[in-house]
Amino acid sequence: MISHPSTSGRQRTVEFQTLPSRTGQVRRIVSALLRYWELDALIEPAAVGVAELMANVHRHVGPDGPCAVEIVLRPDRVTISVRDHDPNLPPVQPSGLLVTGGRGLALVASVSDSWGMRAQHDGAGKVVWFTLPIPVPDSSTETPDGAPEEVPSREPLPRPEPLPRSHAPAPAAPAPVAAPAPVPQP
Secondary structure, eight states: OEEESSSSSSSSEEEEEOOOOHHHHHHHHHHHHHHHHTTTGGGHHHHHHHHHHHHHHHHHHHTEEEEEEEEEEEESSSEEEEEOOOOOOOOOOOOTTTOOOOHHHHHHHSSSHHHHHEOOSSSSSEEEEEEEOOOOOOOOEHHHHHOOEOOOOOOOOOOOOOOOOOOOOOOOOOOOOOOOOOOOOO
16 A cells, blocks of 8 residues: 655545555544644545545456545535546446445435536546545634633624513602892892
8 A cells, every 4th residue: 555645735645556445544544634724524425425435446447456545625615536456437327225235425425415427537547436525513612621712703692671660769859959049138
């Protein structure tokens, strides 16, 4: 197995022979990379999707051909692709309750945001890929002790409710002030 990291740290390509035992290894590599990128919420759908694509390669291409899995982190999504040496694009099978096989691409479609396939430009194989959206961070952050802390909102605060009236008698009105007496004129 050969791994090719990118210089940006946002892309990883792993090349290997398409042996059945490689599927588990590739799942662990993808999971570890997503965990490193702090995208734990994407681990399960990524592992399911890449395992299905690996199973298709093993089933349709054969157990001893070269294969590569590439995972690319973009600002809004992660793209995972599997490249093999067979130029034949996989047919999309109709799904149904009585269908016993051919549901791999439907499963990939169900766990991903988008997916597709393309023949290599040189005719030396194909690439099947799927994308997963980067989760939008929630409105809270964590304090140093790990407890959630609310991020201040820019929405106006609600008006406070009036205080309840007391049963005490109302204070008496202040006594009127007497006007000064007129000064007699000489």
